[in-house]
Amino acid sequence: MDSNWTMYPRIGLRSPNLTNTTVNLQESFEIDLEDTNWILTSSFIIFTMQTGFGMLESGCVSIKNEANIMMKNLADISLGGLTYWIFGYGMSFGEGTYSNPFIGVGDFLPDPPVGDALMGPVFASFLFQLSFATTATTIVSGAMAERCNFKAYCLFSLLNTVVYCVPAGWVWGSHGFLNKLGAVDIAGSGPVHLIGGASAFASALMLGPRLGRYAHGIAPLPMGNPVNAVMGTFVLWWGWLAFNSGSTYGVSGAKWQYAARAAVMTMMGSFGGGCFGLLFTLIKNKGKAEVMELINSVLGSLVSITAGCFLYRAWESLLIGFIGAAIASGTSPLFDMMGVDDPVGASAVHGACGLWGVIAVGLFADNPIPMETTNGRSGLFKGGGWYLLGVQTLTGVCLMTWGILVTISLLWFIDKIMPIRMDPYTELMGADITEHRIRHGQVGISRAVSALRPYHRSNSIERMPTVGMNTGHGYIVDKLNEAKKKKAIYPMFTNKAFINDHEPSTTYSNQGFLHKRPGNTDNNPHKTLDSMVHDINDATLKNKEVSNVMIPEGIKGKRYKDLSAKQLEELGRISANQDRFRYRFHEDDYKRDVERATSSNIRWLD
Incomplete structure (x- = not known):
């Protein structure tokens, strides 16, 4: 037995101020x-697991909900x-007078003062345990994805502690x-993952499946971003690695070996x-x-090895991970057959x-001598008898039930x-646009708006910019497109920068030092665009009575819900970055919607 371990078990805490500490010695x-x-x-590294969970979960859900899962x-x-x-x-760790076998009482709001002998150990312990607690809560968010009201989830996150x-x-x-x-x-494996997985199972059961989830059997829905999921x-x-090896609670004595x-x-x-x-x-x-399937196998094996990460031999660890992956792969479709819709597989994996x-x-x-992790006991296959297996089984049942x-x-x-469940139309639109005002392109938002128009009204959707779009670039492109349509009345541009490789002759405005530097010929394309904008915005052009909105004859005058799929696509292309155009086009529709639904109980999206 290591002499340092037995003779100096608290060598780091020997201090003249130890007797004056305000925190019980745990x-x-x-x-x-x-x-x-x-x-x-280890705590710092464990916090990066939040990034991993966020990337994994956002990669498993549809694109129109990926920002929502990160917000959660x-x-x-x-x-x-x-x-x-x-x-x-x-x-969890309070040792006050009223602590009992069921719950700890004491050491709330930990904040030992300067000079306290246990200030460092208390803060280190708290931070490490905090990283575990937030991980357990995050596990649940994936199981509630794509159908949980964000504000209700925030309340759940507050109380899930x-x-x-x-x-x-x-x-x-x-x-x-x-x-x-x-x-x-x-x-x-128990307090973090089993609790998180059991909570995820209950959450998915309470919320019910996503709309249309089992319309075509139990096969999983397409992933939003598989690369993000793998990176996560x-x-x-x-x-x-930090989660498990950091749980030795140090490297002094024999702990560094384990x-x-x-x-x-x-x-x-x-x-x-x-x-x-x-x-x-x-x-x-x-x-x-x-x-x-491969992701869940790897994660299932990591969950399985966590409880006894330094109690096993190498071949035993391989076997435990192998069996864990098999359990994850088998229980995931089983839960789907039960109607438990868990987009990330947290119920099965964790x-x-x-x-x-x-x-x-x-x-x-194994008994990890000289550490007292197992209180001197070994597992059934190591000649330790049935006691440890019985206690571990009881532990699993208690944690899962709780x-x-x-x-x-x-x-x-x-x-x-x-309400913790989203309204149906909100779920169809996606949580990103309904909860966070983030509009993704090419993810079916326009189709959802068209289909839902008879049942709800809102002008906020069309006024939202599409995420990922550079609105400044969009403005220039739209102005150029407008100028092309007006070519029959006005000359396209006054400069010939696209034809002749020389400085544009017309005046233009620019604000950057590098942009204005004399002799910087590399900026000719920038100057050309500036000149174009100046021409397009010229007063002579603005004073003419030419419509700023060019609507094809087949679309003009029609209600949004009456447009065909091809016409919707054309309208979306024309109005991609023209919020003012969209509002003008649909203003009468909104007024009629308001009149139609004045007496009905229809919620506004915004």
């Missing part, structure tokens, strides 16, 4: 300077992080009843999951590899694989305050 705070450095670095990830950190500081950390923090205290808090029974979970998987893979082992076993488990995923998707799809990860400790775990029941209760409560 096991989590038995860390020295090196440990604190390791914990903080922002809300998870901001709102969930705030409540975790206020009461979440204390509920309770769903995670209470069971985290059962497993990791010194007061927790599962901790006292000897439950083992190093990095959160790589970011999560990177963050998982930190290294945790990192390697994490990779071994993911190798097993990746190999299964490749075999599964190639066999299932007759030589074609589906992106989402829920089912999290349960397997907890139970796997009871089967394969996650489902409390999430259902929380969503029911929120729905009484504000």
